[in-house]
Amino acid sequence: MAQITLRGMAPEIEQKIRRISRETGKSLNRVILEMIYNYTGFNKREQISPAASLRKLAGGWSDKDAMQFFESIKSCHQIDESMWR
Template sequence: MHQITIRGIDPEIEREIRRIARESRKSINQVIKEIIHREFGKKTSPASSLKRLSGGWSQNEAEAFQLSIQSCEQIDEDMWK
């Protein structure tokens, strides 16, 4: 990855960035990256690529799946003795 050095940031902005980093327990670098991504419209997170890969279910698909696995969720007490 490439690096960018930023000089001459307004002290008020720097304090705000440091405050956000401290309160969110994130690095200053991470906070600045999130601000840049928000500003330039990149609304993805590491998890979003997984969401894209796995897809999503409609309410009907989720309900059908739950129904199809109901028998797997029953516990056979005799089996565990």
């Protein structure tokens, strides 16, 4: 991945970027990248989570699907004592 060095940034802008970084818990690099992606219109590409490709390959469940699954296997968590004698 390419690197870019920024020179001549106004101190006020640097301070604002650092404040955003602290407040959001994101790295300076991430904050600046998000600004660039948002400005250039590529922000949708960056919003895809790293796990998205695996989820697409393996499939994913919605919260509703997961709840239905766990509800359907509840009986498997019960022990029938008569079967273990």
